Amino acid sequence: MNVAVALLWILVGWCGTPWPRPRPDPTPGGRRVNPWIVKIVGVVGGLAGGWLFLQGWPVEGAWTGIDAAATAVGAWVGAVFLTQLVSIGTWPTPE
Secondary structure, three states, rough: HHHHHHHHHHHHHHHOOOOOOOOOOOOOOOOOOOHHHHHHHHHHHHHHHHHHHHHHHOOOOOOOHHHHHHHHHHHHHHHHHHHHHHHHHHHOOOO
């Protein structure tokens, strides 16, 4: 792995995660997640997903465009997965 690919994973994690959507019928005083926390979790998920995808797609020597694109897909999946976990964990609880 090189720095350029890690920066690609960070960018995919940042841009590939949606802002939290408004939830239907929120309860008063329910927990809300800060959108910046979601973005930071997306970056961490992007790095983790890209690295995990790289373990299944071993690259020997020089990187090509298809190698970087394939690991970017893994970074996107990792970012979406972690941000959805955060969204589930911060869902307002009914009283």
